[in-house]
Amino acid sequence: MSLNTTAVRIKVTLKDVKPEVMRCLVVPLTLRLDRLHLTLQAAFGWTNSHLFEFLAGDGRWGIPDPDGDFGPQPIDARKTRLSNIVQETGAKTIHYLYDFGDSWDHVIKLEKWFDNTTTEGLPFLLEAAGRCPPEDVGGAPGYAEYLDAISDATHPEHEHMRLWGPEQFDPNVVDLKALEAAVNALSDIWKPRRHTTRSK
Numbered sequence: 001m002s003l004n005t006t007a008v009r010i011k012v013t014l015k016d017v018k019p020e021v022m023r024c025l026v027v028p029l030t031l032r033l034d035r036l037h038l039t040l041q042a043a044f045g046w047t048n049s050h051l052f053e054f055l056a057g058d059g060r061w062g063i064p065d066p067d068g069d070f071g072p073q074p075i076d077a078r079k080t081r082l083s084n085i086v087q088e089t090g091a092k093t094i095h096y097l098y099d100f101g102d103s104w105d106h107v108i109k110l111e112k113w114f115d116n117t118t119t120e121g122l123p124f125l126l127e128a129a130g131r132c133p134p135e136d137v138g139g140a141p142g143y144a145e146y147l148d149a150i151s152d153a154t155h156p157e158h159e160h161m162r163l164w165g166p167e168q169f170d171p172n173v174v175d176l177k178a179l180e181a182a183v184n185a186l187s188d189i190w191k192p193r194r195h196t197t198r199s200k
Contacts, residue, residue: 009112015105016140021130028119033077042182045132050099057089102139
């Protein structure tokens with residue numbers, strides 16, 4: 001990574017989940033980690049209902065607990081950029097943990113660096129495979145059980161799980177347009193504001 005590097009292509013895969021759930025994005029290297037969290041939420045289709053952490057090397061980044069009741073606190077994700085993690089740890093792979101109960105582990109591979117490129121219109125979703133699991137399904141093991149139950153009419157939990165989860169859930173079908181729109185909405189919100197001078 002050179003000093004001129006402005007963006008990076010990342011491939012993000014949900015660990016221990018079949019069929020594969022993967023997203024490929026281009027993000028600014030200067031993206032704050034709390035915004036990277038929101039980008040991943042939008043790209044995967046999560047509902048941003050739980051806590052999160054980024055892990056690289058020996059570092060942990062998240063939202064510190066204001067009461068500090070839960071042991072060592074993570075570094076504040078609102079004050080750290082993706083470039084800080086890369087420079088401090090040299091990591092080519094970062095883990096993004098979402099929902100400490102279900103423990104969804106997203107493996108982020110930093111695939112390609114872009115120098116002197118505009119960051120306007122970023123983050124940008126390039127590719128998506130596999131539908132995001134439903135929230136609160138019980139992590140990777142619970143998701144596997146859920147898929148077994150909804151795909152087998154003779155399964156004892158079939159009717160319960162079918163009614164509990166999203167209607168007609170197909171793990172292979174991705175609503176790419178909806179995910180793209182959610183990610184694009186973030187790039188519009190975070191677009192640098194141009195200062196205009198009013199004429200008197």
